[in-house]
Every structure is written in structure tokens, then in C-alpha cells.
Amino acid sequence: MNIVSIYREFPTEKSCIARLEAVKWKGVPACPYCKSTKATAMPKEERYHCNTCNTTYSVTVGTIFHNTKLDLQKWFLGVALMLNAKKGLSARQLARDLEVNKNTAWFMAMRIRKAMLDSGELLRGIVEMDETYVGGKPRKGGRPGKRGRGTKKVPVVGMVQRDGKVIAKVSPILTSKRLMSLVRRNVDKGESILITDEFKGYSKANSNVLRHLTINHSVSYAQGAIHTNTIEGFWALLKRGIIGQYHKVSLSYLQKYVDEFAFRYNNRKNDEIFNLTLINALGA
Numbered sequence: 163m164n165i166v167s168i169y170r171e172f173p174t175e176k177s178c179i180a181r182l183e184a185v186k187w188k189g190v191p192a193c194p195y196c197k198s199t200k201a202t203a204m205p206k207e208e209r210y211h212c213n214t215c216n217t218t219y220s221v222t223v224g225t226i227f228h229n230t231k232l233d234l235q236k237w238f239l240g241v242a243l244m245l246n247a248k249k250g251l252s253a254r255q256l257a258r259d260l261e262v263n264k265n266t267a268w269f270m271a272m273r274i275r276k277a278m279l280d281s282g283e284l285l286r287g288i289v290e291m292d293e294t295y296v297g298g299k300p301r302k303g304g305r306p307g308k309r310g311r312g313t314k315k316v317p318v319v320g321m322v323q324r325d326g327k328v329i330a331k332v333s334p335i336l337t338s339k340r341l342m343s344l345v346r347r348n349v350d351k352g353e354s355i356l357i358t359d360e361f362k363g364y365s366k367a368n369s370n371v372l373r374h375l376t377i378n379h380s381v382s383y384a385q386g387a388i389h390t391n392t393i394e395g396f397w398a399l400l401k402r403g404i405i406g407q408y409h410k411v412s413l414s415y416l417q418k419y420v421d422e423f424a425f426r427y428n429n430r431k432n433d434e435i436f437n438l439t440l441i442n443a444l445g446a
């Protein structure tokens with residue numbers, strides 16, 4: 163998927179609507195208000211009249227594309243630009259690329275992030291778990307390069323399956339209880355081995371949750387397969403993106419940005435990522 167191919171495939175509003183209708187309805191329009199499929203097309207308006215509840219609707223009702231004055235082509239290009247931006251895309255850059263104002267670009271990006279959803283699949287096999295700290299500045303007087311634990315930055319906890327997907331959650335508290343509940347919810351316990359560093363928050367994993375191996379980073383960063391390099395690679399991507407593009411990520415939005423980076427990471431080999439995003443966007 164590249165920008166030019168999206169531009170060529172969707173040259174008009176009509177072509178965008180046709181794709182959305184195909185994805186959402188698979189040929190049979192359904193009323194978003196009463197679910198009835200008894201509809202009369204209103205081709206001129208690109209809408210349908212519901213013969214059951216007498217309202218009219220279009221395919222974008224109830225989706226991220228609803229109630230905006232923006233052309234769907236700009237939405238589609240915006241989706242493509244965000245999916246392609248490995249290091250993230252600032253609202254300012256999106257505004258320039260799409261010739262919209264910065265507020266519009268910010269609003270579009272926030273809506274598009276809503277369609278960058280996790281598949282819900284559990285992680286299995288070798289799963290690395292680690293935390294990182296983003297946003298804000300290190301505590302005053304803190305030594306440069308100080309580890310995040312104990313600073314005022316916001317912790318993000320991540321779990322990644324080797325050669326698989328990542329799940330990352332903003333987590334202002336890092337108690338053992340919280341960390342283990344994240345493992346229980348996201349990792350297939352029966353079939354997995356958890357690898358972490360020696361942070362004490364993870365120390366209960368072995369006895370209570372699943373097989374657990376640790377790497378002592380003061381000694382070395384890898385002993386054969388025992389390392390957390392995969393999750394650290396994801397953190398590097400996330401942090402470069404957040405520092406480079408999203409200068410002031412407020413805590414309330416941080417999870418959305420983390421989800422955006424995770425979605426791109428998890429679909430890095432998925433040729434259907436654009437369609438998947440449309441499916442998510444339409445709730446189809």
C-alpha cells in the first residue's frame with residue numbers, strides 16, 4: 163500500500179463510498195437506526211431511505227467518517243499516510259500533506275487512531291515484557307540518563323511475542339498485582355514463557371502465573387534466547403515517534419498514541435492493513 167495507489171484507486175467521493183459500502187454491507191445496505199435491510203437507494207445523494215423507520219442514511223453514519231465536511235478522499239489519504247508513517251506523523255505534517263488546517267488534521271488523526279485497534283488475540287510462545295517511561299521531563303535535578311523507575315515520567319508496560327504482536331498499556335502504577343493482571347489478560351499462560359529483566363514487579367510471575375525467565379541487565383543484555391531486545395526495539399520506535407512528532411502528548415491521549423504505534427507494528431507484514439483499518443473504522 164502506498165499513497166499513489168490509494169490516490170489512484172479512490173479518485174472520487176463516489177469511489178470511496180463504494181468501497182465503504184462494500185466493506186460494511188457486502189451488497190445489502192442496512193439501516194444504522196433500526197437494522198432493517200428494506201431500503202430504497204437515493205443515488206443522487208449517495209444515501210438510502212429506510213422503508214421500515216422512514217429515515218435516510220449513508221454508509222458513514224456512526225463511523226469515524228461521520229459528520230465531517232471533509233472529502234472521503236482526504237480521509238482515505240489520511241489513513242494511508244498514518245499507516246505508512248513508521249515513526250508517526252505530526253498533525254502539522256498531516257495538515258500540510260492534506261491541505262487542511264492543523265486543528266482539522268489533529269481531529270482526523272485522533273479519529274483514525276480509533277480504527278487502529280488490537281486484534282484481541284492472546285500472545286503465546288516466548289513473550290518479552292518490559293516497561294518504558296514517556297512524556298514529561300525527568301524530575302528536576304535528576305541525573306541525565308537515569309532509569310525511568312523512580313522518575314515522574316509515565317510508565318508504559320509492554321508485552322511482545324517473538325515474531326508476533328505487541329500489546330502496550332499506559333500504567334501509572336507498576337505494582338506486581340497490576341503487572342500480573344496484564345499478563346493474565348494478554349498472554350496464553352499454558353503455552354508461553356515470559357522473559358523480563360529483574361525488576362521485582364515481575365518476580366511473582368513464576369510462582370503464580372506462568373513460566374518465567376529473567377535477564378540480569380547489569381551482567382549482560384542477552385543469554386542466547388533470553389533477552390528483551392524485541393520489546394526494547396518497539397520502545398525505541400515509540401519513543402522516537404513521541405519525541406519527534408508529538409511534542410506535548412498529554413497523559414489522557416498517551417494510550418491512543420501507543421495504540422497507533424502498536425497497530426502499525428502488529429500489521430507490519432499485513433498487505434491488507436488499509437482495508438483492515440476501514441473495517442475497524444466502520445465497525446464492520
Ligand SMILES: [Zn+2]
Pocket residue numbers: 193194195196197198212213214215216217
Ligand atoms: Zn431504519
